[in-house]
Amino acid sequence: MMIKCFSVEYDQMNERATFSPGDTLSGRVTVEARKETKVQCLMVKAKGKAEVKWCDQDGPTTTLNQEKKHYFHLEIIILQDKNKGDGSEIVGQGRNVYPFTFVIPNIDMPSSYEGKWGRIEYSLKAKLSMSIWSIHKRKIEFPFLTNAEFPFASKSEMIIIGLQEQQSAMKMSFYGSGKVTLNVSSEKTGLRQGETMQVSVEVLNDSTQAVTPKFYLCEKQTFVAQSKTIVHINEILFGTGESVQAQTNRTIRNVLSIPSQLPPTFFNCSLMKLEHTIKVTLGDHLARDPDIKLPLVILLASSKPHHKKPKDKLGTWK
Incomplete structure (x- = not known):
């Protein structure tokens, strides 16, 4: 119970509150500790992926159909102890704010979407490791829009x-x-x-x-x-x-x-x-x-x- 609050957030870029290929995604991880605390690692990841999953039933047999496609996987390590597991990094008592910045790859990617048996998701995930028994995670999604005005055919x-x-x-x-x-x-x-x-x-x-x-x-x-x-x-x-x-x-x-x-x-x-x-x-x-x-x-x-x-x-x- 050393950590009172653990959160991750991002800054909006426009009125749509969306991001597109090539945009800069900035935000912060906030760690509020009840007292000075040793940590092993604090990192944040940005991901873009599509995932499809459904089950087919044939009598007593159930078949899982599943597939994923990763568009990007970016990672920033904010804090990390010098020797693995020695807890040499310290999070001070009270509210600690750690900023981060990612540049979203400038490649063709589909917009965020959620359907019946699949979704296209863009997310931020923060992870605070204090020991192998004490790990805090937080994940949020950010809305993403493709740069293609016509994401279905040629722009002719x-x-x-x-x-x-x-x-x-x-x-x-x-x-x-x-x-x-x-x-x-x-x-x-x-x-x-x-x-x-x-x-x-x-x-x-x-x-x-x-x-x-x-x-x-x-x-x-x-x-x-x-x-x-x-x-x-x-x-x-x-x-x-x-x-x-x-x-x-x-x-x-x-x-x-x-x-x-x-x-x-x-x-x-x-x-x-x-x-x-x-x-x-x-x-x-x-x-x-x-x-x-x-x-x-x-x-x-x-x-x-x-x-x-x-x-x-x-x-x-x-």
Whole structure:
């Protein structure tokens, strides 16, 4: 109980409170001791990694699929005794503050992300060793943003232009004793966090029953480990259109609003990727093949809104 409080924290660089490749990450480790205390080592590490993990069940057999990718591993030793285990380093009574600085490698790395079976994590970890029986640790994460504005494809001019172009798709679905034709269109393919876009669906209802289209924003998470792949689909309902009566035609419009905190589309991680689509469906058990999808690329917001300091910015051990 020599150590009253042990914590690690970092300094924010911008209004987003995020870091990117090439940035300087500065902070401090604070050790509050009840009295003068001998220590063996005080160190702090900065890490960036992606990790995927899930289990497959085949009868009584459970198989763990797991894989990691390390982007960087940096380490600074703040205090270390002269001879291993002799406790020649001293932490004074009261509050002791030890600053540190890391330079994040300037390489292509994906943004922080947490999905169903995997996460991309950037963290700081402080470790205070007093003896082999007395070790204090504290870990906190810091939000990381890739430098790539388009972390899913080439930055060619044609790709950028293509994201602004209108897109459409048509599908015919058999419904009861007739058929329903859906013609779905959106204003563009690429949309930034927080932006809105109109989605239209032309319904040609040649069936004998009324149909009601529903609009979804779909998120497809793909994870890869040990040459195996697993997919998780998350659907967000953003609108329900008015009913289209039998033997009538109608065009229904709805506004898709991208939540500002929704993770952007990305492909620049070898263990996982995130894709988005717009789905329009009749959503009825009587319909065969009732869904129609349009690809959607969600980009990082161009503006930089002010955010409160993240709750895990300061980590404390007591």
